[in-house]
Amino acid sequence: MSEERFGEYVLVRRHEQGHVAELALDRPKAMNAVSTGMARSIAAACAALGEDRGVRVVVLTSTHERAFCVGADLKERNSFSDAELVRQRPVARGAYTGVLELPVPTVAAVHGFALGGGFELALACDVIVADRTAVVGLPEVSVGVIPGGGGTQLLPRRVGAARAAELIFTARRVEAAEARELGLVDRLVEEGRDREEALALAARMAANSPVGLRAAKRALRLGHGLDLRAGLEVEDAAWRAVAFSGDRAEGVAAFNEKRRPQWPGE
Numbered sequence: 001m002s003e004e005r006f007g008e009y010v011l012v013r014r015h016e017q018g019h020v021a022e023l024a025l026d027r028p029k030a031m032n033a034v035s036t037g038m039a040r041s042i043a044a045a046c047a048a049l050g051e052d053r054g055v056r057v058v059v060l061t062s063t064h065e066r067a068f069c070v071g072a073d074l075k076e077r078n079s080f081s082d083a084e085l086v087r088q089r090p091v092a093r094g095a096y097t098g099v100l101e102l103p104v105p106t107v108a109a110v111h112g113f114a115l116g117g118g119f120e121l122a123l124a125c126d127v128i129v130a131d132r133t134a135v136v137g138l139p140e141v142s143v144g145v146i147p148g149g150g151g152t153q154l155l156p157r158r159v160g161a162a163r164a165a166e167l168i169f170t171a172r173r174v175e176a177a178e179a180r181e182l183g184l185v186d187r188l189v190e191e192g193r194d195r196e197e198a199l200a201l202a203a204r205m206a207a208n209s210p211v212g213l214r215a216a217k218r219a220l221r222l223g224h225g226l227d228l229r230a231g232l233e234v235e236d237a238a239w240r241a242v243a244f245s246g247d248r249a250e251g252v253a254a255f256n257e258k259r260r261p262q263w264p265g266e
Contacts, residue, residue, distance in 0.1 A: 001015055001047065002014045002018070006015070006041040006042075006043070006044050006045040006048075006138075006176035007037055007038070007040065007041030007044070008027075008037065008038075008189045009025070009026050009027040009032075009035075009037065009038040009041055010023065010024070010025065010026060010038065010041040010042055010044075010045050011023075011026045011063070012023040012045050012048075012049070013261045015202075015203070016202075016203050016206055017152065017183070017201060017263070018054050018055070019054060019055065019057070019146050019206040019210075020054040020055075020056065020058075020059060020199065020202045020206050021052075021055045021057070021058050021059070021088065022058075022060075022061055023045055023046070023049065023058055023059070023060050023061070023099075023105060023201065024061045024062065024063050025038075025060070025061070025062045025068070025069055025071050025121075025148055026062075026064065026154070027041075027062045027064075028064045030070075030073065030253075031064055031066070031067040031069070031070045031072065031113065032064055032067055032069040032072055032118065033069070033070065033071065033073040033074070033075075034069065034071065034072050034092070034095060034118075034121075034229055035073040035076050036073075036088055036091050036092070037083055037097070038073075039091050039092050039094060039095035040091055040094070040095075040120050042094075042098055042099070042121075043091075043095050043097075043098040043155075045098075046058075046095075046098030046099055046101075047221035048069060048131050049102060049104075050102050050103055052172055053210070054265075055104055056101055056104055056105075056205065056206040056208045056213055057104055057106070057107065057202040057203075057205045057213070058104055058105075058106045058107075058202075058208045059106075059108075059109060059198050059202045060099065060106060060108045060109065060121060060122070060125055061071050061109045061195050061198070062106070062110075062111070062112075064112070064114040065112070065113075065119075066111075066113070066133075067111075067113040068108075068111060068112055068113065068114040068115065068118055069113075069114060069115075069117065069118025069119075069247060070113050070116070071115050071116025071117040071118045071119075071120075071123055071139075072117045074143070077193035081086045083101055084148040085222075086098065088149075089148075092117075092148070092149070093148075093149070093229075094119070095121070095149075095198045096120055096121065096124055096149035097124075097150075099121055099124040099125065100102075100124040100150060100154075103214050103217065103218070104210075104213060104217065105126050105127075105202075105205050105213055105217055106123070106124070106125040106126050106127075106215060107125055107128075107129060107202050107205075108122035108125040108127070108128045108129065108189075108197045108198070109124065109194040109195045109197070109198035109199075109238070110122050110128060110129065110130040110131070110134045110194055111130065111131045111134055111138070111191075111195075112128055112133050112134065112135065112193070113135050113208055114130075114134060114135070114136045114140055114147075115135070115136070115137050115138075115173065116137075116138060116139055116147070116212075117148075117149045118153065119136045119137060119151070120136060120138070120147060120149030120150050120151045121149070122136070123134050123150060123151060123154040123155060123158065123211075123224075124149075124150060124154065124238060126220075127132065127186050127187070127201065128184075128185040128186050128187070128216070129185070129186065129187045129189060129194050129197050129198040130176055130180070130185040130187070130188055130189070130194055130195040131188075131189050131190045131191050131193055131217075132170050132176045132177070132178065132188065132189075132190060133152045133176065133191050134157045134175070134176040134185065134194075135173050135174070135175055135176070135178060136173070136174050136179050136184055136185065137167065137172060137173040137174055138155065138167060138168050138169075138171070139170070139171040139173070140153045140168065140170040140171070144225055146168075147168060152164075152168065154182075155167065155168065157224065157225075158183060158184070159183045159184065163182060164216075175251050176188055179229055180233050181186075187201075196262055209247040209248075209251055209261070209263050210246045210247065210263055210265045211241075211242050211246075211247040211248070211263075211265060211266065212242055212247060212248075212251075215238040215239075215241050215242045216238070219234055219235045219237055219238035220237075221235075222238075223236045224234065225233060229232055234262065245266060246266045247263050247264060247265065247266065248264075250262060250263060250264060251263075
């Protein structure tokens with residue numbers, strides 16, 4: 001396993017011959033509160049991972065024992081003038097869109113608090129694995145703002161408009177069992193096993209065609225919310241992008257020869 005640090009607060013580890021990358025939030029003294037510097041580092045790490053054709057899956061984790069991420073650094077925000085807040089906004093958005101726009105499958109491993117922007121980072125992933133200590137929520141209206149890291153758009157896509165409205169308007173925290181019941185997280189595992197289970201899930205995904213994974217994610221993301229006919233056109237375009245690839249040829253050959261494929265990744 002290799003490691004690379006982006007700034008002071010973000011660590012990237014490579015697993016499974018480099019095909020699974022772990023993006024670890026590593027600001028333990030602040031329970032991973034997202035400062036301006038940390039937001040830049042998340043965006044930079046995501047940009048590097050997105051350009052790395054060897055990476056097939058990204059897992060978003062936390063090095064803090066009791067928290068995934070508690071959201072924006074409100075102590076820092078409290079020191080900002082209005083002009084500084086305006087200038088900081090694109091930097092903050094860059095962290096959330098960086099995760100959201102990763103071209104490969106993404107899995108969040110959540111334990112402890114995942115609140116506000118912390119939960120939005122998880123929502124930006126394709127699958128959320130949570131352990132039984134997880135507490136999630138979007139409490140922004142309780143401090144006079146709104147979810148600004150994608151929460152008002154990603155949460156209703158996950159759980160429906162009415163349920164998202166109730167959760168956002170009440171600002172309430174949701175514990176792990178209810179979060180799984182409501183669909184706020186996808187897999188619920190035993191305490192302390194969120195990272196292990198997320199990495200295992202990522203390894204299973206990464207065994208598949210890198211060309212296929214990227215194309216399938218593109219079709220899922222671009223087709224969501226379109227009418228069926230338009231969505232099927234998005235799917236067809238993604239199919240055409242992979243149908244004549246080296247991965248498709250290798251996948252069919254390996255199936256017929258009853259062996260594991262050796263993906264060329266192109």
